[in-house]
Amino acid sequence: MSGASTPVIDPVELTQRLIRRPSVTPVDAGAMDTLERVLTDLGFTCRRMAFEGSTGAATDARIENLYARRGTASPNLCFAGHTDVVPTGEATAWSSGPFEAEVRDGLLYGRGAVDMKGGIAAWVAAVSQILAARAEDGGEPAGSLSFLITGDEEGPALHGTKRVVEALMAEGEVIDACVVGEPSSQMLLGDMIKIGRRGSLNSWITVHGKQGHVAYPARAANPAPVLVRLLAALDAHVLDEGYEAFQPSNLEITTIDIGNPATNVIPAEAKARLNIRFNPAQTGDGLIDWLNREAGRVQAETGLQITLEHMCSGEAFLTPHGPFVTAVQDAVEASTGLRPEASTTGGTSDARFIRAMCPVLELGLVGQTMHQIDERVPVAELVALTAAYRRVIETVFERA
DSSP states (O other), rough: OOOOTTTOOHHHHHHHHHSSSSOOOOTTHHHHHHHHHHHTTOOOOEOOEEEEEESSSSSOOEEEEEEEEEEEEEESEEEEEEEOBBSSSGGGGGGSSSSTEEETEEEEEEETTTIIHHHHHHHHHHHHHHHHHHHHHOOOOSSSSEEEESSSSOOSSSSSSHHHHHHHHHHHHOOOOOEEEOOSSSSSSSSEEEOEEEEEEEEEEEOOOOOTTTTTTSSSOOOOHHHHHHHHHHHHHHOOBBBTTTOEEEEEEEEEEOOOOSSSSSSSSEEEEEEEEEEETTHHHHHHHHHHHHHHHHHHOOOOEEEEEEEEEEEOOEEOSSSHHHHHHHHHHHHSSSSOEEESSSSTTHHHTTTTSSEEEEESSOOOOSSTTOOOEEEHHHHHHHHHHHHHHHHHHHHO
């Protein structure tokens, strides 16, 4: 205990407590309760925001989310993360139980150690250190601190951060800047932050034909060559040549399904799925319009009906270089000795939803073992990330 009543949190111990809650998405398993208790002890006003809906599983699920804030002053610096984790895979393949959170030879093992319960614990620990130091001086941080934590990041992400952000914006809540604790570092802690991500669009294509005997093609309508024609046109199209800090957008055909077990039957349907990862030169709606137009063209040329379904899981975004990005880079460099590269590589994250509220970037642990068997983090790295996070908070407030 430091100061009058402010506990100082051990990032390793809190990471262990969180790992021991087997919160495989969409199950919470008490992880949010664990975090809420710690934040309440640190003086945060905690608000649980649970939403129910389809998660892609057989049944609907109740998704637990948490928004916690301490203070009312501006700026409001938010930390965003997720307590849900991916499945463990074969548990017997782990060198220790995936939810035992064992420390061995300086390494903490467990599902979520890197992605991203360790990041959450490090930010909480950094906040506790700042609050304890302020308590000794009789003061408060020069702004507000908040947490936006979801239990629906590793799944479809339909009822987590996306809906929390929508609710907070509707209420007029202001977040001035946000750090997402995803494991952004590549080889060394602090060598990279993510200032943008590509958007992601999934599309399902069905060509409707007429089943018949292969010996009598005039009596049938084969959807397979129509699907092939459409996919070839889509695959050959150059979406763009890239965008500032982004690689060119790319379309990938992820499956082609006809499911025809017979050798002498023309199938009734042919299906395919594709994914487009796109930079800010594109929008989800624009790409959907293009796909629909191409399908309509092929449908008109062949006479076979083509139906499409689309799901855009997030638009591309870029947080421009400015005071917030510079402050984080300066703080990380001062703490670790490395100036982080500002990158847009990788997949998607919940930053794609938070960008609607404020400038957002990702800063976290080295991600080499995330989602792997024996996911693990060096204890020393958790301590170092805590120090870097503390420097980030102090620098952002100093420059506000």
